[in-house]
Amino acid sequence: MECGEEMAGRQDKRFCSDNCRSTYNYRLNSDSTNFVRSINRILLRNRRILAELNTGGKTRVHRDKLLEHGFRFGYFTNEFATKSGNVYRFCYDQGYLETENGFFALVVRKAYVE
Numbered sequence: 001m002e003c004g005e006e007m008a009g010r011q012d013k014r015f016c017s018d019n020c021r022s023t024y025n026y027r028l029n030s031d032s033t034n035f036v037r038s039i040n041r042i043l044l045r046n047r048r049i050l051a052e053l054n055t056g057g058k059t060r061v062h063r064d065k066l067l068e069h070g071f072r073f074g075y076f077t078n079e080f081a082t083k084s085g086n087v088y089r090f091c092y093d094q095g096y097l098e099t100e101n102g103f104f105a106l107v108v109r110k111a112y113v114e
């Protein structure tokens with residue numbers, strides 16, 4: 001599982017050597033891996049919150065409602081600025097645009113945006 005070496009012998013054997021086993025386990029639990037995981041969790045939770053609240057394909061939600069659900073505004077996967085200067089922020093396919101008085105318009109984007 002670490003080096004991709006073909007292995008003979010027992011079917012349930014996962015590593016060719018103790019060295020590969022420890023390298024694999026170290027990488028699995030390293031700080032950078034955990035850091036990436038925790039950010040992925042936040043992004044996925046943000047996405048789920050937006051998807052849950054966006055019942056009609058295009059919904060208006062207040063900031064407090066998003067915060068209530070545990071939404072983290074500092075985390076998003078990409079931004080999209082329209083020619084008119086509106087900046088949409090996305091968590092994967094689920095996006096939001098700040099409108100007025102603390103409200104956000106929720107949108108769903110099907111095509112990938114750079």
Ligand SMILES: [Zn+2]
Nearest residue numbers: 003005016020
């Ligand atoms: Zn190996």
